[in-house]
Amino acid sequence: xxKNSETITTKECHDCGQSGKLFIKWVCPEWCSINHGVLxxxxxxxxxxxxxxxxxxxxxxxRSYWPPNQLNLIHELSSNGANLVWEYGLLDxxxxxxxxxxxxxxxxxxxxDFIRTKYQQMAYINRLKDETNGTFEDLHLQLHSIARTDxxxxxxxxxxxxxxxxxxxxxxxxxxxxVAASRGQQNQIELLCIFGGDPAxxxxxxxxxxxxxxxxxxxxx
Ligand SMILES: [Zn+2]
Numbered sequence: 001x002x003k004n005s006e007t008i009t010t011k012e013c014h015d016c017g018q019s020g021k022l023f024i025k026w027v028c029p030e031w032c033s034i035n036h037g038v039l040x041x042x043x044x045x046x047x048x049x050x051x052x053x054x055x056x057x058x059x060x061x062x063r064s065y066w067p068p069n070q071l072n073l074i075h076e077l078s079s080n081g082a083n084l085v086w087e088y089g090l091l092d093x094x095x096x097x098x099x100x101x102x103x104x105x106x107x108x109x110x111x112x113d114f115i116r117t118k119y120q121q122m123a124y125i126n127r128l129k130d131e132t133n134g135t136f137e138d139l140h141l142q143l144h145s146i147a148r149t150d151x152x153x154x155x156x157x158x159x160x161x162x163x164x165x166x167x168x169x170x171x172x173x174x175x176x177x178x179v180a181a182s183r184g185q186q187n188q189i190e191l192l193c194i195f196g197g198d199p200a201x202x203x204x205x206x207x208x209x210x211x212x213x214x215x216x217x218x219x220x221x
Contacts, residue, residue: 013041014083015118016111018104028078032059034070035194036086036119037077037156043108047115055120057194073190076152085157089124097123125160140167140176147176148183152191165197173204174212181209184218 011028012019018041020028031045032038033056040048040058048056059066089095102111117123128135143163146155159165166175177197180188189209193199202208213221 011039011078013044013104014038014078015040015044015115016102016104016106018043028061030060030062032061032074032078033057033119034059034074037074037082037153038086039078041104044111044115047108047112048119050112051116051120069186069190073152073187076187077156077191080153082153082156085125085153085160086118086122087124088126095124097121122160126157128161131162136162136164137167139163141169143167143176144169144174144179147180147185147188147192150185150187152187155188155191159191159195165192165195166201168203175201175203175209177201177209178203178207178212181218181221182212182216184213184216184221186221189221 013029015038018029020039020041021030029039029041029045031040031042031048033040033048035057045058048058087101089097090099090101097117100114102114128139139158139161140163143155143158143165144167146158163176165177168175174182175197177189177192177199178201180192189197189199199209203212210221213219
């Protein structure tokens with residue numbers, strides 16, 4: 001989170017560009033989709049809510065309770081290009097899906113079409129070229145590798161492509177949540193759990209992510 005002395009960051013709605021208001025030290029839209037890491041204006045939020053929580057998990061900067069770790073994660077994601085994970089295909093001339101992004105002045109049905117295409121159909125994500133079981137196993141293992149770093153946007157990209165946060169490495173018996181915990185990567189743990197990662201899972205030695213964190217000196221996770 002920005003400190004008091006830092007410049008207030010100005011952010012716009014990631015779906016239509018509507019400018020924001022001042023909330024918790026940011027000038028940003030009121031709403032956020034926590035499983036996409038994007039900020040939303042009132043209108044775009046109403047469309048996200050209509051999609052259902054299985055598609056978009058909405059919180060309000062004004063009204064919702066924010067555990068500090070979750071707020072920190074959203075700051076990291078929204079400030080570091082999480083939206084590009086969901087709009088990758090907008091820049092790809094090969095993509096056959098309509099590529100025009102709405103503006104703040106466009107009518108709600110135009111915004112709604114775009115939002116459904118972007119999040120429900122996930123028509124703009126960078127899909128795996130070859131969606132076979134072997135390719136997915138590689139992807140799950142890539143998730144393990146990125147979970148030990150602080151790169152939450154790449155982690156989000158792997159999750160958007162179908163990486164399983166509970167996949168256990170056949171050699172170590174650990175999940176990506178264990179890996180993130182053993183490296184003290186709080187944001188990664190938070191993100192993996194939003195995508196269904198189990199914080200209480202045990203590895204092949206019967207150890208939980210919390211125990212992995214402790215034996216590596218991370219007592220605050
Ligand atoms: Zn909007």
